[in-house]
Amino acid sequence: MTPVLIIPAFNEADRIATVLERVAAAGTGCQVVVVDDGSADDTAAIARRCGATVLHHPFHLGYGAALQTGYKYALENGADLVVQMDADGQHDPEAIRALMAAIHNDQFDLVVGSRFLEMTNYQMGLLRGLGRRLFSGLASLAGLQISDPTSGFQALNRRVLELYVGDFFPHDYPDVDVLVAAYRSGLRVGEIPVHMSEGTRASTLHGGFRSIYYVYKMTLSLWSAPTRVARSGAVSEDPTP
């Protein structure tokens, strides 16, 4: 089965064509699926014109729900490998092959493209830098070593897909909480270095109230996600990877 590249998009009409052209130029061999999360602009039409399969939410559900719609599509269509990237152009499609290779080689079940495994010129603000350290620290308490817990550039196999279509998966920001849930479910979670430019999704860690809410919500999710996964019956028999 052809790998599926999921690109959640919300009001990205200005950028989605460029992103899809770059993906096509990278020659990944993936079926490109754009999940239009109830955009008010022409995101869906542009993506369709660029040759992508478009899943269109009737209204805005959130980044996590859009990703999950892509997972459900991939699962229904028998995909064994899924790559996810953002529609704002911050992820370099040239890195998709490396992410896929880490899954193909059966090195990991889920691999995260990290900005921080190697020295890069990626600039992260003070607040986001603190947030990254906080969540990396919390993840390590759960046993998962992760340098870039907010990276949405990931590849995953069918085992992870089967886990991620569960109702525990958050509607808004699936970040380190779902990585920890996957890890605690016995899946192998790893990282490879990637280069990224500044995007917009990471702006969840910008701004006063939203950043406070994000930290609060993510901490609560980190604590509750493994229990929720277990309650959904999606956890493996041995929770220790």
Add this chain to the structure above:
Amino acid sequence: MNPTTLDAAELREIFLAVAEPNAVRALALTVSLVLVAVVLWLVRRRGLREEYTPIWMGVAFALVVVSIRLDWLHVIARAIGAWTLSSVIFFLGEVFLVAVCLSYAVRLSQADVHIKNLAQEIALLRTRMDSLDDG
């Protein structure tokens, strides 16, 4: 006339011993009857589903009981250290409202998941229909 000194406990007993006027009983009964009428009216108009009615019927019933047996409120007042029956009623009302809010937050969370799943299903079905039309 010798001045009488009272400690706090005695003073509270005086507060609690003040007889509640019958007007209060009448008001409680009226409120409970109006509440039952509004609930039934909403059910008939399909503004309220039957499964959401027990809690409000329960409140109406509690109001009737309280208006008839004010002495039960005295027991609660002494147990929680309240000085007046009105503060007991306010306290119980607040506890009830917090419980109701929590209950609806739980229901809302469940409904949120269902709505998300339905919207995702619509997106998937629409794409499948489009591919069938194209094919």
